Amino acid sequence: MGLTHQSCGSGVNREIFQRGMVPGAAYVIALAGNPNTGKSTLFNALTGLNQHTGNWPGKTVLRAEGKFIFQGRVYNLIDLPGTYSLLAHSAEEQVARDYLCFGKPDATIVVVDATCLERNLNLVLQVLEITAKVVVCVNLMDEAKRKNIEINIESLSAELGVPVVAATAREGAGLAALQQAVAGIADGTVKTSPYIVKYDEAIEHCIRKLEPKLKELVGEQFNSRWLALRLLDGDETVIRSLKKWLAEGTRVRAAAGGEILA
Amino acid sequence: MRQRSQLNGLDYILREVSILNPNGSLKINDAVVSKIYHKAEEITQRVVTRREKPGVDWDEKLDNILTSRVWGFPSMLLLLGVVFWLTVAGANYPSQVIASALFWGQDRLSDFLYWLQAPAWVKGFFVEGMYRCLAWVVSVMLPPMAIFFPCFSLLEDLGYLPRVAFNLDRFFKTAGAHGKQALTMSMGFGCNAAGVVACRIIESPRERLIAMLTNNFVPCNGRFPTLIALAGLLVFGLGNSLATTAVVVGVVLFGIAVTLAVSWVLSQTLLKGVPSSFTLELPPYRKPQVGKIIVRSIFDRTLFVLGRAVCVAAPAGAVIWLLANIRIGNLSLLAHGANWLNPLAQQMGLDGFILMAFILGLPANEIVLPILIMGYLAAGAMTELESLQDLYHLFVVQHGWTWVTAVCMMLFSLLHFPCGTTLWTIWRESGSVKWACLAAFIPLGIACTVCFIAAQTARILGLV
Numbered sequence: 002m003g004l005t006h007q008s009c010g011s012g013v014n015r016e017i018f019q020r021g022m023v024p025g026a027a028y029v030i031a032l033a034g035n036p037n038t039g040k041s042t043l044f045n046a047l048t049g050l051n052q053h054t055g056n057w058p059g060k061t062v063l064r065a066e067g068k069f070i071f072q073g074r075v076y077n078l079i080d081l082p083g084t085y086s087l088l089a090h091s092a093e094e095q096v097a098r099d100y101l102c103f104g105k106p107d108a109t110i111v112v113v114d115a116t117c118l119e120r121n122l123n124l125v126l127q128v129l130e131i132t133a134k135v136v137v138c139v140n141l142m143d144e145a146k147r148k149n150i151e152i153n154i155e156s157l158s159a160e161l162g163v164p165v166v167a168a169t170a171r172e173g174a175g176l177a178a179l180q181q182a183v184a185g186i187a188d189g190t191v192k193t194s195p196y197i198v199k200y201d202e203a204i205e206h207c208i209r210k211l212e213p214k215l216k217e218l219v220g221e222q223f224n225s226r227w228l229a230l231r232l233l234d235g236d237e238t239v240i241r242s243l244k245k246w247l248a249e250g251t252r253v254r255a256a257a258g259g260e261i262l263a
Numbered sequence: 264m265r266q267r268s269q270l271n272g273l274d275y276i277l278r279e280v281s282i283l284n285p286n287g288s289l290k291i292n293d294a295v296v297s298k299i300y301h302k303a304e305e306i307t308q309r310v311v312t313r314r315e316k317p318g319v320d321w322d323e324k325l326d327n328i329l330t331s332r333v334w335g336f337p338s339m340l341l342l343l344g345v346v347f348w349l350t351v352a353g354a355n356y357p358s359q360v361i362a363s364a365l366f367w368g369q370d371r372l373s374d375f376l377y378w379l380q381a382p383a384w385v386k387g388f389f390v391e392g393m394y395r396c397l398a399w400v401v402s403v404m405l406p407p408m409a410i411f412f413p414c415f416s417l418l419e420d421l422g423y424l425p426r427v428a429f430n431l432d433r434f435f436k437t438a439g440a441h442g443k444q445a446l447t448m449s450m451g452f453g454c455n456a457a458g459v460v461a462c463r464i465i466e467s468p469r470e471r472l473i474a475m476l477t478n479n480f481v482p483c484n485g486r487f488p489t490l491i492a493l494a495g496l497l498v499f500g501l502g503n504s505l506a507t508t509a510v511v512v513g514v515v516l517f518g519i520a521v522t523l524a525v526s527w528v529l530s531q532t533l534l535k536g537v538p539s540s541f542t543l544e545l546p547p548y549r550k551p552q553v554g555k556i557i558v559r560s561i562f563d564r565t566l567f568v569l570g571r572a573v574c575v576a577a578p579a580g581a582v583i584w585l586l587a588n589i590r591i592g593n594l595s596l597l598a599h600g601a602n603w604l605n606p607l608a609q610q611m612g613l614d615g616f617i618l619m620a621f622i623l624g625l626p627a628n629e630i631v632l633p634i635l636i637m638g639y640l641a642a643g644a645m646t647e648l649e650s651l652q653d654l655y656h657l658f659v660v661q662h663g664w665t666w667v668t669a670v671c672m673m674l675f676s677l678l679h680f681p682c683g684t685t686l687w688t689i690w691r692e693s694g695s696v697k698w699a700c701l702a703a704f705i706p707l708g709i710a711c712t713v714c715f716i717a718a719q720t721a722r723i724l725g726l727v
Contacts, residue, residue, distance in 0.1 A: 196302075199298075
C-alpha cells in the first residue's frame with residue numbers, strides 16, 4: 002500500500018512503536034525472512050499497524066515493533082530487516098542474526114516465498130542452526146498457485162522438524178493457523194526437533210571440542226553449537242557481541258535484545 | 264570478579280579456536296554455505312512439484328519492454344507523463360470546488376464574527392490569517408496529492424521502482440554514485456524525508472551520503488502542487504493540461520539531471536571514491552492492492568496532510584498576518600522584509616515576497632505558495648482567489664510577473680534547501696551537523712546560481 006504517514010514526513014523519525022508500552026506482553030516474536038517475501042504485509046496483517054509496504058527488496062529500513070493478541074495473550078512482534086543469509090556480510094544480516102541469537106525471542110517466524118522456496122530455505126536452515134523455536138510461514142501461496150507451483154506443506158514440516166504454515170498474507174489467509182503455531186512454540190507446548198546441518202568430520206570434531214566449554218561459559222542462554230561454529234569461522238561480529246554480553250553480565254532478555262537491536 | 268573470569272574464559276576458548284583452526288584452514292564459511300545450499304536444494308526437490316509452466320510469462324514480457332535498452336527510457340518517460348497528466352488534469356476541478364467551498368466558509372466565519380461584534384483584529388488574525396492560509400493549503404495542495412499519491416503507490420506495489428533503478432543504474436555509476444540511489448530518489452517523489460531514510464539500503468557510507476545530500480533535487484509530494492500551479496501559469500492561455508504536464512515533466516527531468524550532476528561533483532570532491540557494485544533483485548510484478556491503496560491514501564495520507572496543514576499552515580498564516588499588519592514607520596514588517604530581500608531576489612529572477620515565502624516555508628514545502636499568496640494579498644487589494652485566472656491576475660497583473668519569474672520560481676522550488684523535517688532526518692541519519700548543514704547549503708547555492716544564470720541569460724538575450 003505504499004507510503005503511509007508513519008513512513009514519510011516526520012513519521013520516519015519515529016521508529017520505535019510501543020517499545021516498553023506493552024506491559025502485558027507475554028511473548029516476544031521475531032519476524033525474519035528474505036527481502037520482498039511480504040514480511041511487512043504479514044506484520045501489518047497481524048498487528049493492524051500500517052508499516053510501509055512496497056514491492057521492492059530492502060524497503061523495510063525502519064525497525065518496527067507491534068503487538069497482537071491471540072487467545073487472551075499479548076505477543077510482541079518484531080519485524081527484522083529482510084536478509085538472504087545470516088552470515089553477517091551486511092549490517093542488516095548482522096542485526097537480524099544478533100537479534101535471533103542474543104535477543105532470544107520466544108519464537109521466530111521465518112517468512113518464505115512460495116515461488117522460490119529453494120533460495121528461501123537457505124535462510125531457514127541458517128535460522129534453525131541458531132534457534133529451535135521456529136515457525137516457517139510459506140507466504141505468497143496465491144502467486145505460487147498462479148505459477149503452477151505446489152508445495153507439500155506436511156513433508157516440508159517433516160523435513161525441517163518445525164511447524165510450517167501456508168499463508169497468503171495479503172488476503173489474510175493462514176493467519177489464524179500461524180498464530181496458533183506461534184502460540185504453541187512460544188509457550189512450549191509444541192516441541193520441535195529442527196533439522197541441523199551436519200558438517201564434515203573435521204569440523205564436527207572441532208565443534209565437539211568447543212561446545213561444552215561454551216556451554217559452561219554462557220549456560221543454556223545461547224546455542225553453543227552455533228557459537229562454536231561462528232568462533233571457528235573467526236566471526237569478529239559474534240565475538241564482539243559475545244564480549245559485550247559477557248562484560249555487561251546482564252541476563253535480562255529484553256535488555257540484551259534491545260541493546261543489540263538498537 | 265565473575266565477569267572477568269568469564270571474559271578470560273572466552274579468551275581461553277578463542278585461543279583454542281586458533282589452535283583448532285589455524286589461519287582459517289578449515290574454510291568454515293565455504294563448508295557452511297555449500298552444505299546449506301545443498302540441503303536447501305534437496306528439500307526443495309522433495310516438497311515442490313511444478314506442473315507445466317503457465318503459457319505466457321507476463322513478467323518476462325513486461326520486463327522485455329520496461330527494462331529494454333530501446334524501450335526502457337521511453338516507457339519510463341511515458342509512465343511519468345501519464346502519472347503527472349492524471350495529477351494535473353484530475354486536480355483542476357476538485358481544487359476549484361474545494362476553494363469555493365472553503366472561501367464560502369470564510370465569508371460565513373466573517374459574518375459570524377461580525378455578529379459577535381468581535382474587534383477587527385480578531386477577524387483579521389483568525390479569518391484572514393489562519394483560516395485563509397489553511398484554506399489555501401487544503402484547496403491547492405490536497406487534490407494533486409490525493410491523486411499523485413495513489414498513483415505512486417500503485418507503481419511501487421506493482422514492482423516498478425526496481426526497474427527504474429535498473430534503467431538508471433548506468434547513469435548513477437557514471438556519476439560515481441550507487442545504483443540503488445535511483446530507488447531512494449524515487450522514494451523522494453513521495454517524500455524527501457522518506458527518501459533520506461530509504462538511503463539506509465545503500466551500504467557504503469560514502470554513497471549513502473551522496474544519496475542523502477541529493478535527495479531533495481526530486482520534487483516531493485509537497486512541492487508538486489506548487490510546480491503544477493506555476494506550470495499552469497506559464498502556459499496560461501493555452502488552457503491545456505497536456506502543456507502543463509510537459510512543463511512539469513521537464514522540471515522533473517531537470518531535477519534528475521541535477522541529481523546526477525551534483526552526485527558526480529560530490530564523488531569527485533567531498534566524497535571521493537569509486538562506486539561499489541551491488542545486486543538488486545527484480546521482484547515479480549504483483550497485482551497492486553488497488554482498493555487498499557485508495558482507502559489508505561485517503562484515510563492515512565489525506566488525513567495526515569490535513570493534520571500537517573493544520574499544524575503548519577495555521578500558525579504560518581497567523582505569523583504572515585502579524586507580519587503584514589505590524590507596521591514600522593508606514594510599512595509592514597512583511598514589506599520591510601520583502602524590500603530587504605528584493606535586490607537579491609531580483610538578480611535571481613524572483614522578488615522579495617517569493618524569497619520570503621521560501622524562507623518562511625522551511626517547516627513544510629506545502630505552504631510556500633499559500634504564504635506567497637497571503638503576502639501578495641496582504642500587500643494588494645484582492646480578496647477572492649478561487650481559480651487559475653485569479654492567480655494569474657494576482658501574480659502577473661498586480662505583481663508584474665513575467666514568464667522568467669515563473670520559471671525561476673519553479674527552479675528555485677525544485678533546487679532549494681529541503682524542508683525542515685528532511686534536514687532533521689539527514690542530521691539524524693548521518694549523525695552529523697556538518698552534513699545536515701551541507702544538505703541545506705549545497706542545494707541553496709545551486710538554486711541561487713541556477714536562477715541567477717537563468718534570469719540573467721534571459722535578460723541579456725532580451726527575452727523579457
